[in-house]
Amino acid sequence: MMSSLFLIFLLCITMATAAPLRSGFYSETCPEAESVVRQVMKNALIKEPRSVASVMRFQFHDCFVNGCDASLLLDDTATMLGEKDALSNINSLRSFEVIDEAKEALERVCPGVVSCADIIIIAARDAVALTGGPFWEVRLGRLDSLSAKQEDSNEIMPSPRSNASSLIDLFHNYNLSVKDLVALSGSHSIGQARCFSIMFRLYNQSGTGRPDPAIEPKYREKLDRLCPSNVDQNVTGDLDATPRIFDNQYFKDLVAGRGFLNSDQTLFTFTKTRKFVELFSKDQSEFFKAFVTGMLKMGDLRRDQPGEIRRNCRAINGRHMKRLWESRRERIVI
Numbered sequence: 001m002m003s004s005l006f007l008i009f010l011l012c013i014t015m016a017t018a019a020p021l022r023s024g025f026y027s028e029t030c031p032e033a034e035s036v037v038r039q040v041m042k043n044a045l046i047k048e049p050r051s052v053a054s055v056m057r058f059q060f061h062d063c064f065v066n067g068c069d070a071s072l073l074l075d076d077t078a079t080m081l082g083e084k085d086a087l088s089n090i091n092s093l094r095s096f097e098v099i100d101e102a103k104e105a106l107e108r109v110c111p112g113v114v115s116c117a118d119i120i121i122i123a124a125r126d127a128v129a130l131t132g133g134p135f136w137e138v139r140l141g142r143l144d145s146l147s148a149k150q151e152d153s154n155e156i157m158p159s160p161r162s163n164a165s166s167l168i169d170l171f172h173n174y175n176l177s178v179k180d181l182v183a184l185s186g187s188h189s190i191g192q193a194r195c196f197s198i199m200f201r202l203y204n205q206s207g208t209g210r211p212d213p214a215i216e217p218k219y220r221e222k223l224d225r226l227c228p229s230n231v232d233q234n235v236t237g238d239l240d241a242t243p244r245i246f247d248n249q250y251f252k253d254l255v256a257g258r259g260f261l262n263s264d265q266t267l268f269t270f271t272k273t274r275k276f277v278e279l280f281s282k283d284q285s286e287f288f289k290a291f292v293t294g295m296l297k298m299g300d301l302r303r304d305q306p307g308e309i310r311r312n313c314r315a316i317n318g319r320h321m322k323r324l325w326e327s328r329r330e331r332i333v334i
Helices: 004-016 034-045 049-063 095-107 116-129 150-156 164-172 178-189 199-203 217-225 249-255 262-269 271-282 282-300
Strands: 192-194 236-238
Touching: 004 178, 034 116, 034 150, 034 282, 049 178, 049 282, 095 116, 095 282, 164 249, 164 262, 164 271, 178 271, 178 282, 192 199, 192 262, 192 282, 199 217, 249 262, 249 271, 262 271, 271 282
Parallel strands: none
Antiparallel strands: 192 236
8 A cells, every 4th residue: 555645745746747738849949859759650660569569658657657757768877776677667668769769860850859758758649549549639848857766666556466446546646537547558459468467367366276257268268378377477468359459459358358467357347447448348439539538637747846858768968968947948836
């Protein structure tokens, strides 16, 4: 359970903001910004289709930990343990090089202008649109953090074993509704996950020594073949039946008992979330609309803290290059 002080800290993320985010933020300073990122994402999709699903998930893993500030992208240093090796990220998040490529391309076009935090937001949107999902206007104007904290990620981010009740509580801390939770879980419409994440479901659900009864029998046989008890747990399986297409198949699979992760299937077995799973399984347009709403709300999560425009997304700028932007972007505290 999170401490009361930590919950207060989380609420500060949603209540304190820098200058308002807006669409078209770089229209004058770097008008090619979004098209540059989109081209990098197109290339990544051709080179390795799974990579765009990985990049899309960066927004969730970044924004829930101290706001959308690209702290996720910082490498460890001698004095700082970053978030990449946090419990929910290690051996799971990948394709950081795609963000590197986007940043390098932007630095050639308009150096020192586009933040890494905004690149994550643009890239996540493009990952969805390029795989068949909706396109939306993103709100931009974020700063990059000056540090990262692995322990914060460990404290906040949910595990694949999470149930719907705990996920509802987590999302509520960020003013995200039950509908937002279910819609954003639809990000699992594309991509894969490791056997590591489901071994307990297959062989020891809730300490019973048995598989999760919510798994449809034929699907369980498929998972047993993919992830036998002696498997290399880094072997990956598809999160839904159409892992390269962003659609509502994910929700159809949950209704049929074919959710890969426990945190996914529990959305159908839990009463408060089931109605949205059923709605989205029947109406893809409703899913797309709710997903866009959730992504925009999640993208607005920020803390009121100093920041910069990193030149390399993996490291803060050197002291002689550091550019703090408080004077350029008037800070507003709600």
